[in-house]
Structure formats: C-alpha cells, structure tokens
Amino acid sequence: MEVQTRNSDNITILEVTGDIDGSTAPALQEKVLEALQPGGKLLLDMSGVDFMSSAGLRVMLVIYRQISSNNGQCLLYGLSESLQDTMAATGFLKFFTLSDDLNAGLETLRQ
C-alpha cells in the first residue's frame, strides 16, 4: 500500500494505492494522523484500492470516527463497486460519507 498526500484549499487529500489489510492498515492510520490537524477535513481517494480486508475495514472506521470525534470531516472518493458491495453487506458502508465525483466530494467538504 502507498499513500500520497496533497492539499486542496484547506482539505487534505490522501491517495491510497494497494490493499488495506491487517499489515498495511496501521500505516494508513499513522499517515492520516500525521496529515490532519484536529478539526481538519480529509478526502480519502480510494480509487487505487482493490481490496480491503476485515481488519482494513475496521481501521477505516476507526479513522473515520477519530476524525469525527475531533470535529473533523472525512469523505471517501472512488470506492470500487466491489468494495462498496462488500462494505454494504458487512454494514460498514452506512457509517461513511461517499462521493463518486472528486469535485463534488471536495465541494461537500467545503460546505
């Protein structure tokens, strides 16, 4: 898994590439904490992620809740259809805000 960080206005964008599983998820969590100030806004670009394991999904939810509890915002962009199916079936999907469109996602976070 690789993570590229960039900023757009006051929004942090993390582009994740590769699988998120028990061995890579902690690194993702670390990157998010590094990149984001409390109260910050995060867009996770998931279009390069093919697979998330059970542990991967759990770490994603923990990240999401950490941000929310620090008055921040988080949005997932570019989730593949099969990942959305997996997340819907296991109940994870409804906890997240999603966007299929990068600009629309950024706009949502700006509001």
Added chain:
Amino acid sequence: MIMERIDVYPTRTHEGFKLRAGQVQPFGATIVPGGINFSIFSSRATSCTLVLFRTGEPQPMIEIPFFEEFRIGNVYAMTVFDLDPETTEYGFRMDGPFEPEHGHRFDNSKVLMDPYARVIAGRDIWGEPPDWDDIYHHRSRPVLNDFDWESDRPLEIPIEDLVIYEAHVRSFTRHPSSGIKAAGTFEGMREKIPYLKALGINCIELMPIYEFDEFENSKKHPETGEMLLNYWGYSTVGFFSPKAGYASTGKFGMQVDEFKNLIKEFHANGIEVMLDVVFNHTAEGNEYGPTLSFKGIDNKTYYMLTPEGYYFNFSGTGNTLNCNHPVVRNMVLDCLRYWAAEYHIDGFRFDLAAILGRDQNGAPLSNPPLLEQLAHDPILAKCKLVAEAWDAGGLYQVGSFPAYGRWAEWNGKYRDGIRKFLKGDAGLAGEMSQRLQGSPDLYWTRGPTASINFVTCHDGFTLLDMVSYNGKHNEANGENNNDGGNDNHSWNSGWEGPSTDPAVNQLRERQMKNALTLLMVSQGVPMILMGDEVGRTQYGNNNAYCHDNELNWLDWSLMDARSGLLRFFQKSVAFRRGHPVLRSRTHLRHTDYVGSGFPDMSWHGTEAWKPDWSESSRALAFMLCGQHAKGGTERDDHVYVAMNTYWDSLWFHPPQLPPGTHWHIAINTGMPSPDDIWEIGHEPVLGDQGSIMLGPRSTVVLVGR
C-alpha cells in the same frame, strides 16, 4: 488509570514462535493482547499439538506441541504471540488410543477442527468443489467480535404476537428472477427485507446457517446424473460458525459481519430472527464417516455409543450427539449463549429435539438436565425456545416435551388435524375445536403459546403441493420414491399434479386460502413456509433436501403470477396482527368473565350456539368476544369464523350482536380476489345480519362492531 497486564510476554519458544501457557477459558481461539489464545478440551488424549496454517496454504506453517505446563485438567491452553488473526488458520492433532471397541478413535494423522471455531474457512464459496486431497477441509479461524450493533438488541416480541416465516437462506434469493446481485446469500436476503415487511411477518426462522458441508454424502442421481447435495444443511460441521458459503463476503472471511448486518437490519424492520439449530448429530457420520473434529478429539464424550463402541443413530443420520454429557451440555449452552449475545438471535428451533432429552445410553430422561438448563439460563432468558418434539428413534413428545415453563413445540398434531379437516375427512370437528384454540388438550398447563401452529414446513409438501398431490413424487431424490413421509394428509383436488382445469385450480386456490385463514385465526403461534404465499411448488416432492435448483428456489416471478394469493396472505397476516383477540397468552375459558354478554370463546354450527360435534359434521363455527381480548385487558372487534369443508354450499347463522353493532365481512374464501379479503376498517357490512351462505369448501370470517 491504565493497568497493563504483566504476563504479556512469552515464556517459551518453539521454532521461532513465542509462547506461554494460555487461558483455559473461553474455549476456542481468542484474540488477546500480543497474540492469540488457543484452548481445547479432551479427556482422553495423551497429548495435543496446535497446527497453524497461513490462510489457504495446503501445508502447515508450524506445528506447536502443548507443553506439559500448558495443560490444566483436561484442557490444553496456549497463547501464541505475534500471529496475524487475518492470515492464520488453526487446527489440532490429538494423540491417544485408537480402540473403537472402547469408544476411542484417536488418529494423529488428522488435523482436527476446533469444536468452538467461530469462523470456519476452506469452503468459502457455495458449491465450489473442494480439493479432496486437502489435509484440512474445514479450517478453524479466529475472529474479532467487535461488530457495531449501535443500539440494537433482540426484539423480545411476545411469542403469541409472532407470525413466523420459515426460510432457507440460499433458496430465498438464488433464483435468477430475484434480481439480486448477491443471489443466495445473507446479503441477498437483506435486500429483500422490504418484501417480508410487506408480507407482514415479524419473525424469520432460518433453516440451518451453521457451517455445514453441502458435499456431505453428495452423489449423482442414478438416472438423471444430476448432482444431489446436502442442500438444506441439517448436518452440522461447526456449531459456532455461520456458513461461509451463505455470505457474499465469505471469500474474504467476513461472514460474521455479513450475518450480523442481516440480523441488525431485520431488527430495524421489526422482524425477529430465529435459528433452526441441529444439535442432535454432526457431519461426522458413523464409523465410516470422516474424522473432522469431535471424533478425533474425544469420541466417547461427544457421541452416544453402544457398549460395543458403535454409534447410536437416533437422528437417522449415522451418529447422535451425546448432549446430556456434562461437557457436551456445556458446549451446547456456550453455543446458544454465543448466538444470543454475540449475534442478537431472538430464538431457536431445535431440530429433532427429543434427542436432547435422552441420556448417554439413549434412554429418555424424565428431567433432562440440558433442557432444564437452557430453560433457566440467564442469557437465554428472553429467547424463544422451540422444540421439534420428536426424533428418528421413535420418541414422539408433542404435548409432553419437558417444558419448564419455557419451551414451545412444533405442533405436529395441529398440522395433521388441519390437513385432514380441510380435505373433508369425517370426524374432525372435535379435534379442530382443540387445534383452533391453541390445543389445550396438549398444552393445558403450558398455554396456547406452547403451540407453534403450522400447516406446512420445510419437511413435506408445500401448501400448493398439499392441494395438488395425493402422494409424494420423490423420484428426483434418487431413492426410488422411498424417502420422505407417507402421512401427508393431502388431497389433489381432483387431478394429480399441475392442471389446466379452471375448476381444479380455483379449488386449490380456495383450499390454500382456507388453510391460511385457519392458521391465522388459531390461538397459538402461526408459522408459514417460504413461498407458500405465492404458491411455490416442489412438483410433489415432499423431501427436497438435496436439490440446489428450482425445486427449492423461490421463483420471484410468482409474485405477479399469483398476486391475488399474495395479497390474501398479506391481508390475512395483517388481520391476525390487527386483532389481539386472536392472540391470547392464556387458554380461553369459555365463560364471560368481563360481563360482555358473550363468553370469551363460543362454538357454533350452521345455527348459532348449536355446534355439531357428530362424526359427519363438516361445518363448524366459533366466535371470539372482542371484550375478552388478551384476558380482557384489550378491546377488539368480535370475530366469528365459519368453516365449511363440505362439498356443497351451506347457510350459516352467526350469533346475534347487541343493538347498534353489526357483522362485517372480513374474509370469504369463496369469493374471487379481491373480494376474498378486506382491509381492516374497510370490511363491508353483512347484508343479512342473520345469515351468510358459505360456498363449497369455504371459510368466512366476520368482525362485529
């Protein structure tokens, strides 16, 4: 204050793996700080080895002996550090005697599945043929049970208010007409919850969802060559694991979350989830069956054995779980507690439950400790406990199952009585009077809530087949039509099998509506079978356990083709749920104890107040007084039910109502849809308040207000 444990470090190493003595409880694999704890019981093994695999690898990555200080009593427990739970599968090897004549079948060449495995991998995709050379087919895996239930918990709907729908997970959405992407899975079922909600049921009873092996005893049909499977799954591999092949995410090992998500969404829609649990035997068969787990861990403890060491076969499937052995009893209890607490399951239906009341030699116990323990367990205290109160060894306990004030039963006598009455058999009026009021002849001290009423269930004909076939047609099962029951009490309505005769088809439709109406107006707890609401057929097959095809799959195009029948089901269920007078918790008393002028229940014939109990009687009616609803604590309409199982029309005369109130027609199965049933509050007033004609083999329900 943060307290870190001071014992989270290894005391031993084995080929680079760091170990220490484990926690003996809980049994199974538990994710603990720094590693995974493994604990397993065997009373007669001489030594035990933990076998670890990387996920899906054919050969173990390591085999670690339980060192002597890792055993306490008969429990081997060890913590292995630095294991990734997601990529670890585990099993055991047990050393000990192979002396079948003494009940011991140890074989250390076998890798054994953990009886407490919470996830079982290896058969992750339904129907995918296994690698028969695999040394370890059903692979135990650890699981993190941290599903976020938010504010959900079991619904605790009073049992008398339930309408149960018995369904098979795969059959429910596997048919291409379901339009479901994840067809045949928990997720597919979740997407169809709106259909069940519209049907009005508030409890779904799932046929076995414990991990089972659909390839157990699989064979080709001798003539057709079709593959016959263990499709229904009444043969457990692992009691603590949801079937991976039922989860669309099973291939990722996420079946636990997927099944919990289904239950959570059922609950959000007001629907309870009951599991059909099979504790009477396991998938290991008899002495010719495979050694998967119990057989190699502690054969003599887990199975009922003859003095010569052979397997008792009270289940009809090769072996019998020794469920009144204290160790096995605790396993059953641990298992049910786990499903109730961790999966929020609302109730359990016990397959061949009479076996649970047998002692270790197979003799029926008057006070079976397992049944008593389950009835009084603090965690299961609000769960529904339902017994299939018979077994294949000839023990038939309908009405006499040891209940401890808790257990309900599948009322087989209700099914048989209603069927015989509907087809017009003589001499049924007396028996029907019992069945319609919750079978007080069977459950006098237990109340009508002990009676799970049903006309059809997975065993036997579907509702449409019950009115379309006189005899079973099980040729597709490959046993020359010798399997399946012969006591179907069915009538083909004039032609064997599908018919193009409109008169035959109209009669069948009416008979199905009659059956449902009687089920919905009976005291007790009604259960309907998946697909009966749209006339699902198995083409006369009354034992379709082995077919992964349209014999079992629900055809969703029937919702349009049989829209009138479906509407009738929906409205009938709504009728029951809208009328508390139909759902008494205690037996009716046949007296007026609220001063309404009517007894809580009264019997009638074609003439009011004159029931005909004679042998030739095929006309019966009863009235429930609305002011006696729920023991007089609720107000309801009066309900009058008239049944004509005679082949000609009959005039019925309902009791006269007090001035200012009138009879309204809620149901008349003699009328075509949509005049067969009326929505609550929209029932038309009965024209002549003193009489109503019932067509041949018809049922009428009036409401008085």
